[in-house]
Amino acid sequence: MRKHPYRHRALAAGSAVLLLLLGAACAPDDGGGQGAVTFWTPHVTPDRLAQQEATAARFTEETGIDVDVVAMAADDQNQALVTGAASGDVPDVILLAPDQAAAWTAQGLLDTDTAGAVIAELGRDTFSDHALDMVTTDGAPAAVPSDGWGQVLVYRTDMFEAAGLEPPRTIEDIADAAEQLSSDGVAGIVLGTKPGDPFTTQTLEALLLGGGCDLVDDAGEVALDAPECARALDAYARMADASVGGDQDVETTRAAYLSGRSAMLFWGSHIFDELAGLAPDFPPTCQECADDPAFLAANSGVVTGLLPPGADGSRDPDEARQYGLTLNLGVPRGADTESARKFIEFLLSDGYMDTLAVSPEGRIPVRMGTAEDPTAFADAWASLPAGEDEDARRPLSDFYDQATMSSIVQGAQSFQRWGYGTEHAAFAGALAAQNTLSRELGPLFDGADPNDVARRMGEAARDVQADVD
Known part of the structure; x- marks a missing residue:
């Protein structure tokens, strides 16, 4: 049965599986700043995991940096990160929600400097202000907004x-x-x-x-x-x-x-x-x-x-209020920051459409485009195939007019x-x-x-x- 964000999504496991995850997901690398990236994702269903692994493989092909994609539901992430931080073994990148960003920042678990550096590199103006606000603590972003x-x-x-x-x-x-x-x-x-x-x-x-x-x-x-x-x-x-x-x-x-x-x-x-x-x-x-x-x-x-x-x-479109929940890319303290930066920048640029294609109707871009082409990603998102049957996936733009598609993606900028x-x-x-x-x-x-x-x-x-x- 298909899962939606309203339902708790977790790996069918108890403490034994969590310990296995900690051992596999937090193993230290010996790459001296160019080691393999360990990436925790809450998208744990087999089809979505396979899509994320394919995107990671593209990154490896382009950079030579291996990526270990680890399916881990949010509740398991919360426990595993605290345990890993205590032992010095942490993942390099985590796909996380704003409440996790706030809690982990308060505990000193996230590298906010790296998140800020990625945002500056990609161009702060290319991100939704509202999405940035959701993960900003004490004036600094705790993670890099991806979609929502x-x-x-x-x-x-x-x-x-x-x-x-x-x-x-x-x-x-x-x-x-x-x-x-x-x-x-x-x-x-x-x-x-x-x-x-x-x-x-x-x-x-x-x-x-x-x-x-x-x-x-x-x-x-x-x-x-x-x-x-x-x-x-x-x-x-x-x-x-x-x-x-x-x-x-x-x-x-x-x-x-x-x-x-x-x-x-x-x-x-x-x-x-x-x-x-x-x-x-x-x-x-x-x-x-x-x-x-x-x-x-x-x-x-x-x-x-x-x-x-x-x-x-009529004068200020930001007056409209839309409830929304974003996904963000965070880097824990103690991670391989150089490799983590490269992976996040890839996921939000060359690999961005692959990232959103995991579930286009539920992963709407909050980075609309680049400085050179401000709507590039929003335009491309509308053409991403959607649906649960791999052989029958079609773009949402085949079914909804341009005004509706624009409304959806513009609304995401004001979550x-x-x-x-x-x-x-x-x-x-x-x-x-x-x-x-x-x-x-x-x-x-x-x-x-x-x-x-x-x-x-x-x-x-x-x-x-x-x-x-």
Whole structure:
């Protein structure tokens, strides 16, 4: 079964396998600055591992530097790096998330000087400012941004046109459209509503971000009981009322939209190949899809960033807020920095398209191009083959128009997350990992006052903040 970022991806192993990984992945080299590169990646499925190994082989062919690609899920990375650092044996490059960058920097485990040098060499202006902000601590980047996936709203353009509705731009627009489009046979929207579920945690933060709700205020105090948060929760409750009944999670929401039983879907960008009929494990099953497997791709619009209250986006496109999670290339302290630099620079230049081709719909570039050709990588990404069947992979641009493709890649340049890139990164990471806020959602969906729910969320967040601090 295909894995998505909402699901925990780990090697089927316990401590014995971890010890084997430590022995194999952290063996010191004797190359005197040109030794083999050990690369830890959380993309552990066989097909994605094979693609990464092929990219590494290209690097070896061009440079003569061997690369050992080690599949290691994020939770295993966290334990293995601490253990390896204590013994002096560390990998050279790690593909990591922003919360890992923040935690490892605080522990002194990452070589931030090398990350900064790579960014300067490739050109800081060629990277998304937001992606850089996500991994910046005390003014210095802890890792080099590579790519990411974002939360998007997918909507049925045919249903919107029939109802005379414009594409939604705010969470209020989404709630209004969901109520208007809801009928006995079709839900107005489907989105995560299962309390305490990781998918719902992501949905909640994405909607609150879009509603102008911030985790903390300028003084660093939890701000979840602010009026903006209560209004965003009210819109969320309205959407839940117009959604498919019962607790909705990552599997049920996808199934509802693919079957044509919902006019809108709030999901990750990984949905784009499935809408096009390129994922055999999750085929479109709507009535029209029987004759045209790509019907949903042809009849779905996409909204990336949402405008908070008071913004219209006409003067500042950065006003739109889109929840997104980036992958970044970090170098641990004690690594072979010369070889690590060469490998990262390769992965983000000559090997960049190979890197993104692992999963184009979930690995959207946050380095748009080069100084000489500012959109080179964004343009090439649109032509990368996507899909789960190796013999039937096709570019997403075969199914989506240029405006949609541009919206997806432009949205990735504005990914945001609560706390990342600030002194509150560890707090925000713990809050998300523990699904603290989404555990408080049950009463909201049962008709509780959004102001009361916001206050309870604030109290729960302060408890986590006190533990972290």
